[in-house]
Amino acid sequence: MRTLAIGDIHGQRQMLDQLLSRVGPKASDQLVFLGDYVDRGPDSKGxxxxxxxxxxxxxxxxxxxxxxVMLLEARHSPDYAESWRRYGGIDTLASYAPAYREGSMSDIPQVDIDFLEQTCRPYFETGTHIFVHAGVSPSLPMEEQDDLWLYWEKLNDPTAHHSGKIVICGHTHQRSGMPLDCMHTICIDTWAYSPTGWLTCLDVHSGEYWQVNAAGQSRRDWLDPYESRHRSE
Known part of the structure; x- marks a missing residue:
């Protein structure tokens, strides 16, 4: 069984479909989507x-x-909604609206709101890895992490989590298009919404990763040196 993490997608449904086709997840594999499905790209709905x-x-x-988080908060505050629209919300609303008019929050079906609010998780933890959108406070157990760390903090010289588990995250986009490997923390937000960015899927146990870009190109590589970190697992 593989555990496959997919970084920030930002409305790039065609890239997601191409990436999944390249990776070929099997029924025995575990997929972990790291969040930021919406905004900036053309098809958040998809x-x-x-x-x-x-x-x-x-x-x-x-x-x-x-x-x-911004999308959900925008339902309750006109000021917050306007800020969200500037950070890509206008693209999300457009993906739900008919082509002849601008989108509004009422265009998003309740089933999608419920999915983002109730089904999506703040983090996911296994025996060897912690999966989170943004990052973790290194000294706190996961059940005590606050929203600032989980959703908003950028990776600035990250410290290993006290559990010794490897943290897999997104959020801090890598303009190089390559995953950032800090040994104890691996960031796979490779700037999918940028014309020069890539969407990344990482097999967290083998270090193998696959990427696709908006031009339809794909590539495959391994984090190095990755195997030595997992030899004892």
């Missing part, structure tokens, strides 16, 4: 529907990202 399909099959865990 991304949410695709992620929901995988979760409904029982083959995937979906985390909540800060852009999902």
């Amino acid at each position: 991304v949410i529907q695709r992620v929901r399909e995988w979760v409904d099959r029982g083959s995937a865990v979906a985390l909540r990202g800060n852009h999902e």
